Amino acid sequence: MDPEKEVLPLIGSKEGIAVVYLAFLNSGDIALVPTPAYPVHFNGALLAGGDVYSLPINKENDFSPDFSSVPGEVLKKAKTVLVSYPNNPTAAIASEEFFAETVVFARKYGLILIHDFAYSEITFNGYRPPSLLQTKGAKELGIEFHSLSKTYNMPGWRIGFVVGNGDIIDSIFRVKSYIDFGIFTPIQKAACLALTDSQDCVKEIRQVYQKRRDVLVRGLTELGWEVELPMATMYVWASIPPSYSGMSSLEFSKFLLQKTGVVVSPGIGFGEGGEGFVRFALVADEKKIEKAVRQIGSIL
Ligand SMILES: Cc1ncc(COP(=O)(O)O)c(C=O)c1O
The missing domain is CATH 3.90.1150.10 (Aspartate Aminotransferase, domain 1)
Structure with missing residues (x-):
């Protein structure tokens, strides 16, 4: 990643997810969001004035949204598609193939692909979940949210970051520059230490x-x-x-x-x-x- 253009610290990943919708959704635009989901995944889109098209995830479909079920009229208005694995609330995980299919879908319909990767490190029995950014072509249209809340047990400190496509991240940065002045410096320093010290x-x-x-x-x-x-x-x-x-x-x-x-x-x-x-x-x-x-x- 280019640290200047492709990485942005956030006041928690939740803040960043809300801001990405503010940056990209206008009234009448549609956000494609799985259901059930972590609430800001859909509420963020509604707050930004967009509409939400819900894609059910459940045991029957292996907790993977069926993108082929989205009607053409919805796809015309869709601007974003969000996925999140390991998943809150279902605890479902996704394969590298799933991410590859999601990138193909997002590219075909010109969507911004958002991956919330808050539980990247909270994994068991040696399981390592794939990052969206491992997928070929993902950085052309995708961003991935990371959180220090779970990985380092720092939820109250409010720090996370987004990585991925530089143009999308630049837009998030611009919107944020109207809303906040960044993260308290000692918290940034603590986060740097958490990320670089012994794991x-x-x-x-x-x-x-x-x-x-x-x-x-x-x-x-x-x-x-x-x-x-x-x-x-x-x-x-x-x-x-x-x-x-x-x-x-x-x-x-x-x-x-x-x-x-x-x-x-x-x-x-x-x-x-x-x-x-x-x-x-x-x-x-x-x-x-x-x-x-x-x-x-x-x-x-
Ligand atoms: C899927 C998911 N994304 C984001 C967050 C929020 O993380 P942060 O504390 O970095 O804002 C949570 C917290 O519960 C979560 O479950």
Whole structure:
């Protein structure tokens, strides 16, 4: 990457994703966004005055959007396509082939390709997820968002960065220059150190989440709750158990909190494609997760 033109620090990757939409979407333009998704992926487009065309991702389509299903009229107005793997909330991962197909699709329809790679380092059992920028031709039309929040456990510090196509990054920089003055210098210095010093802390963070993942997935599976073992992210995505399938994800999340004290995110918070699911976050230690599983066992 050319550090002058193809890299830009951000006040967290979330900020950058919102700004990319401000930079490129006018009223009536369409953003193609998977559903479910991390909320700024669609809310950012709506705030910028654009429209969102949602592409369902689920177990049936291997959590990959079906680009061939997008109608011609939508494609005429589409300006951006966003993908994000390892994925929040579903914890799905994508192959190098998927990125190659997405680049072909974006090029064919003249779209800006946005990859949110926030969980690039939060991976398990030796899994290494592909970067969009490994894909041939990706830098001609694509940008990739990175976050220090997860990799170095720095969410409150607010620092991330975007890499990729220099012209797209220049537009993000220009819009940002009207909104902010950049990142507090000590935080930038801390981020430089995090990126250049020993990466042992990243290994430790991975191990912490992997152990929590194992405890939660084992516990839920023993209770008969069907969940996949994620290869990355700090989330476990689970469909509402059959005995409660009459409840919406919001109702079920409230019910779970009231009856067991366990907090999960209702799938609907991630868009319509998240209905029928809840997201567990591996933010409590193993003991608390074991306790949470016992409490959940009392209502299943
Ligand atoms: C997919 C995804 N992108 C971006 C972010 C935000 O990251 P940052 O703290 O760098 O703004 C999150 C945080 O939860 C996320 O899950």
